[in-house]
Amino acid sequence: MKREIIKTADGSYTLFVPALNEHYHSVHGAVAESLHVYIQAGLRFAEKHFQEIKLLEIGLGTGLNLFLTLQHTQKKVFYTALEPYPLEVNLIQHLYTDVAENELAIKVNIAECNKWHRLTPMFSYIKKTERVEVAELPVEEYHLIYFDAFAPRVQPEIWTEQVFYKLYQSMHPHAVLVTYCCKGDVRRALKSAGFCVEKLSGPPGKREMLRAVKK
Structure with a gap:
């Protein structure tokens, strides 16, 4: 699948x-989007409730959320990422202009799947190529979920009550799920799965986002 590198309004890069x-x-x-949705609304919320963070990301993509999490927390983090479609190294090499970030991005990208890797004494991660709708998830394991998949228009099969209930079951009480998407269908599916859902102000260019908490 062809991907093009695009420069965004804050000077950072993404893929199209x-x-x-x-x-x-x-x-x-x-x-700006990742900091607003996943770090400020998600990570900061989880840090107030848990001594360490077991984190699940749906859609590792370029690895941006992983790198920002590494930079912005002092907590011990165990980071699990589901990404059925890993990126080619040649794309990763052009996404990050900082040399250290570039080397880290390549290291994460080429790391062996289904095996834990330690980036620092406080940060470990594992990549899996499973799709969330078929993955076997542990019960009451995660404190924080970054739901960063492609939009419902592109991947409708994972923005469902069934998938959200599966994630709900995998989360600790008081754990939190955050996503950039604020569509009514998504909000209702999260509520039907058992979450307490709130709308928050969105990142630049987007009016709202969602935060869902397991009570």
Whole structure:
């Protein structure tokens, strides 16, 4: 599947998939979006409730959320990422202009799947190529979920009550799921799965986002 590198409004880069007419991140700012949705609304919320963070990301993509999490927390993190369609190394090499970030991105991208890797004494990660709708998830394992898949228009099969209930079961009480998407169908599916759902102000270029908490 062809992917094109696009510079976004905040100077950071993302990917565009012409066949799907879909960007990996917001063209209004890839880093700005990830910081707002996943770090500020998700990670900061989870840090208040848990001593360590077991984190599940749906859609590793370019690895941006992983790198920002590594940079922005002092907590011990165990990061699980589901990504059925890993990127080619040649794309990764052109996404990050900082040399250290570029080397880290390549390291994460080429790391063996289904095996834990340690980036720092406080941060470990594992990549899996499973799709969330068929993956076997542990019960009450995760404190935080980044739901960063392609939009419902592109991947309707994973924005469902069934998938959200599966994620709900995999989360600790008081754990949190955050996503950039605020569509009514998505909000209702999260509520039907058992979550307490709230709308929050969105990142640049987007009016709202969603945060869902397991009570």
